[in-house]
Amino acid sequence: MKKVGFIGWRGMVGSVLMERMKEENDFSHMESYFFSTSQTGEAAPKMPNSHDKLLSAMDSKELSKMDILVSCQGGDYTTEMFPLLRKEGWNGIWIDAASTLRMKDDSVIVLDPVNRNNIQEAINKGTKNFVGGNCTVSLLLIALHGLFKENMVEWVSSMTYQAASGAGAKNMIELLDQMKSVGTAFSANPAADALTLEKQMTSLMTSSQFPTQNFGHPLALNVLPWIDSEMPSGQSKEEWKAQVEANKILQSQTIIPIDGTCVRVGALRCHSQGLTIKLKKSAHLSTVEEIIASANDWVRLVPNNKPDTLKALTPAAVSGKMHVPIGRIRPMTIGDSYFNAFTLGDQLLWGAAEPLRCVLRQVLQS
Numbered sequence: 001m002k003k004v005g006f007i008g009w010r011g012m013v014g015s016v017l018m019e020r021m022k023e024e025n026d027f028s029h030m031e032s033y034f035f036s037t038s039q040t041g042e043a044a045p046k047m048p049n050s051h052d053k054l055l056s057a058m059d060s061k062e063l064s065k066m067d068i069l070v071s072c073q074g075g076d077y078t079t080e081m082f083p084l085l086r087k088e089g090w091n092g093i094w095i096d097a098a099s100t101l102r103m104k105d106d107s108v109i110v111l112d113p114v115n116r117n118n119i120q121e122a123i124n125k126g127t128k129n130f131v132g133g134n135c136t137v138s139l140l141l142i143a144l145h146g147l148f149k150e151n152m153v154e155w156v157s158s159m160t161y162q163a164a165s166g167a168g169a170k171n172m173i174e175l176l177d178q179m180k181s182v183g184t185a186f187s188a189n190p191a192a193d194a195l196t197l198e199k200q201m202t203s204l205m206t207s208s209q210f211p212t213q214n215f216g217h218p219l220a221l222n223v224l225p226w227i228d229s230e231m232p233s234g235q236s237k238e239e240w241k242a243q244v245e246a247n248k249i250l251q252s253q254t255i256i257p258i259d260g261t262c263v264r265v266g267a268l269r270c271h272s273q274g275l276t277i278k279l280k281k282s283a284h285l286s287t288v289e290e291i292i293a294s295a296n297d298w299v300r301l302v303p304n305n306k307p308d309t310l311k312a313l314t315p316a317a318v319s320g321k322m323h324v325p326i327g328r329i330r331p332m333t334i335g336d337s338y339f340n341a342f343t344l345g346d347q348l349l350w351g352a353a354e355p356l357r358c359v360l361r362q363v364l365q366s
């Protein structure tokens with residue numbers, strides 16, 4: 001059996017990956033070893049065929065005993081350890097959630113429902129580096145897979161509403177802490193009128209007492225229209241990723257422009273996106289809906305009416321679910337080849353952990 005090392009298994013992505021692998025009985029197909037940057041020597045999670053103690057994720061000798069390494073530890077870790085391992089001659093398969101290696105020529109961005117065949121070709125050719133795509137990109141491609149397959153898309157503009165957990169475990173807990181502060185202040189003054197409460201809350205969330213160590217700003221009762229670092233183009237890096245990663249996954253002959261504004265909102269889990277889709281030529285609504293709905297096993301069409309939308313097209317309804325709903329599909333009044341849509345999905349499942357799980361199984365079966 002192949003030796004598989006897991007790094008970053010207790011973070012947001014890593015723990016969802018562990019859950020999914022247990023559900024699918026994946027651990028019985030490998031010998032598993034767990035690594036940590038902070039808890040070396042402590043008990044490792046108990047899985048079939050697993051080593052019982054946590055090994056050091058900074059120990060390249062231990063890491064290089066693995067046939068396959070799966071990292072959900074983050075970009076800084078990949079930047080430090082991946083080149084070191086390769087320099088020291090480790091020739092195993094590297095599977096990663098972080099963005100660091102995505103755009104490298106010798107890496108494949110993995111998204112099973114969309115590019116499984118390309119992944120298999122890469123495995124057959126001896127490619128060693130497989131990286132999960134950015135969460136909003138992966139979810140967008142699953143939702144619009146049909147239109148891309150039919151080569152119908154001229155461009156897409158995507159306005160995102162990204163959940164706190166997209167920024168990691170500490171940030172998600174910070175949002176809850178911020179909400180707790182708000183709740184505590186409200187409980188102390190429940191009978192105040194709405195405007196008094198608004199002033200009190202605005203003053204609270206802009207005060208130095210408000211917990212903002214991780215986000216740097218209030219997210220509760222607020223939105224943050226910048227995610228990741230600044231690019232020279234004026235885009236945030238999160239916005240920049242949409243076009244470059246999507247076109248790499250799709251292996252586009254001609255680049256399909258994809259751009260928009262990425263916004264952090266106070267949802268806990270699930271990234272949402274409001275889309276403007278410019279088609280190459282006009283199409284009937286029913287044709288567009290049918291092409292979208294039949295593209296893969298995970299996309300789900302939500303009829304464009306108020307009750308279905310509010311029931312099925314929200315983070316509360318989709319958190320923890322594998323399907324990727326898309327709704328609000330309608331022609332726009334701005335022109336006859338423009339369509340509006342709203343889609344969302346669990347950014348920890350198909351947005352992060354599931355593509356890694358799928359490629360790991362694919363590699364083990366090859």
Ligand SMILES: NC(=O)C1=CN([C@@H]2O[C@H](COP(=O)(O)OP(=O)(O)OC[C@H]3O[C@@H](n4cnc5c(N)ncnc54)[C@H](OP(=O)(O)O)[C@@H]3O)[C@@H](O)[C@H]2O)C=CC1
Binds near residue numbers: 166168351
């Ligand atoms: N979150 C998301 O939705 C997505 C994330 N990604 C990418 O995946 C990678 C990992 O992201 P993510 O899982 O969000 O990162 P997290 O911040 O949740 O976890 C990363 C590491 O932080 C350490 N850690 C410190 N404190 C805690 C804590 N309280 N709870 C859990 N872990 C803690 C753990 O390392 P140790 O055990 O060694 O101490 C853990 O492996 C990143 O590169 C990210 O960009 C990609 C797509 C979506």
Ligand SMILES: N[C@@H](CC(=O)OP(=O)(O)O)C(=O)O
Binds near residue numbers: 134135
């Ligand atoms: N940036 C995403 C999650 C993420 O980690 O993306 P990436 O793997 O592209 O850095 C978010 O904050 O919601």
